[in-house]
């Protein structure tokens with residue numbers, strides 16, 4: 001666990017004293033990713049660097065696993081904290097392999113072990129070991145260098161990681177890929193991570209908790225969903241953007257909103273049956289047709305069912321796209337807009353229909369959480385600054 | 390390939406010219422005159438190189454640690470003013486340095502070595518300092534952040550990254566050194582200066598050139614030598630010559 005207790009940094013500049021971090025108090029529980037978020041110059045980097053004592057705090061304390069870091073040997077402290085700096089900072093005089101293995105070497109690993117580790121790390125960051133290990137940093141693109149920077153920080157498998165905008169130089173597509181990779185890895189490794197970002201979407205995606213800073217103060221510290229649902233003040237609201245309700249779509253899974261209750265017809269049902277089912281279930285325009293194995297096979301529209309006689313199998317339209325239980329609502333919304341529909345069938349791993357998701361259910365889910373605004377961040381230790389806001 | 394063939398043409402022309410010059414020199418007996426000084430040259434080159442090796446070696450041994458010391462954070466308050474002093478020192482002509490050295494230490498090898506040492510020291514110390522100070526702060530932070538001790542930071546990050554600049558300093562300094570050794574003859578040390586200055590005094594062009602040409606060649610050889618050492622020693626990632 002990382003615990004910051006009234007951590008404060010005042011930089012004395014010739015002109016004035018800059019308070020870069022102002023009585024920051026927060027806890028990051030073991031195995032969680034905490035995102036430090038905020039506009040440029042709000043003190044994210046300063047706060048991060050006080051944890052591994054690159055910057056000496058003016059006052060306040062940092063505890064790692066309940067141990068006060070000010071009493072620890074700085075080098076030992078740092079060797080057990082993976083550090084990704086904002087400027088990447090690979091050593092240009094060393095090959096990629098030497099860069100990645102530097103901390104294991106400092107810790108005295110034997111040669112076979114750290115060589116093997118370098119290859120594992122290259123796999124983890126999805127780069128070709130053969131092609132890159134013997135190259136020098138100047139022979140890599142900015143995004144590739146940044147990934148090596150992450151690999152270097154992870155190489156000695158430190159329990160705690162500090163990462164300052166680690167994916168900032170990577171293009172959006174590869175960034176999404178590496179974010180996913182990183183989250184997958186985190187599920188296994190369960191490291192305690194402080195992660196600086198100024199990208200709200202990245203914060204929501206990566207963070208178990210998000211700490212929003214402004215001018216050196218910690219303004220709000222909550223889970224991404226609480227942050228979006230209940231921003232504490234106007235600053236946070238504007239920082240999150242006017243589409244914050246839409247951003248929450250990323251955070252909610254289909255499984256949270258799905259209703260198991262879905263009416264359907266079979267190919268050998270008559271259109272008459274279809275019409276009466278549409279009315280029974282209160283559907284507006286259409287009903288799903290499923291095959292023998294309960295997989296979506298098409299839809300019967302109300303217009304057809306009312307005006308035509310015959311069997312469903314002769315009068316259906318193509319099946320709508322399906323969603324899975326672990327898809328997020330953003331994908332659902334996008335499919336709905338693209339297909340001009342207000343509902344989508346939801347399928348299990350075998351492709352069998354297991355329920356449906358409707359636009360109404362989605363808006364209801366998001367809206368109800370919006371209203372439950374007071375006291376839903378009570379699970380997180382309130383901090384003195386935020387209380388004053 | 391017009392440039393390439395032009396180059397080839399120039400080289401061929403040069404070879405022909407050298408050949409013609411050689412034929413002329415032979416026929417006029419010039420080569421024999423030069424050969425007359427060959428034993429002297431051989432003897433003096435050794436002395437010349439000894440002066441360079443001793444004074445240059447000492448200078449490197451002192452200047453690099455000095456530059457490192459000045460670049461330490463604890464020295465920041467003194468370093469800049471000391472560098473100013475060194476910079477002023479570099480502008481003093483080497484002949485003046487030798488003269489000063491003679492007025493304190495008298496005549497002979499010792500004042501010569503000392504004067505050469507001082508003249509060589511300055512560029513090396515300055516380049517070492519500037520090279521180390523020029524290592525990007527991000528690298529220093531990364532090195533500190535992964536838990537390197539100050540000594541590890543110096544030897545694994547700072548020096549390798551400053552090495553190219555340091556070598557550039559050594560190159561300049563030794564070129565100056567080799568070129569200055571002839572002056573050391575004036576305060577009583579050996580070296581090719583003996584032929585050069587005696588040749589000047591006696592209006593003996595051949596004698597003078599027998600000292601001057603080997604001096605120039607030595608300067609070129611020493612420079613090439615240091616350049617090849619730098620090529621081999623400076624890590625590829627920070628070696629512009631190998632990029």
Ligand SMILES: Nc1ncnc2c1ncn2[C@@H]1O[C@H](COP(=O)(O)OP(=O)(O)OP(=O)(O)O)[C@@H](O)[C@H]1O
Nearest residue numbers: 011013018020039040041042043044045046047198
């Ligand atoms: N060494 C320093 N001396 C003086 N002021 C500093 C120093 N380092 C940072 N600051 C100031 O402290 C404030 C916070 O800086 P910090 O680097 O923590 O910002 P940040 O939130 O990381 O911003 P960014 O997103 O741009 O990286 C800024 O106003 C900055 O100018």
Ligand SMILES: [Mg+2]
Nearest residue numbers: 044045086164
């Ligand atoms: Mg920053």
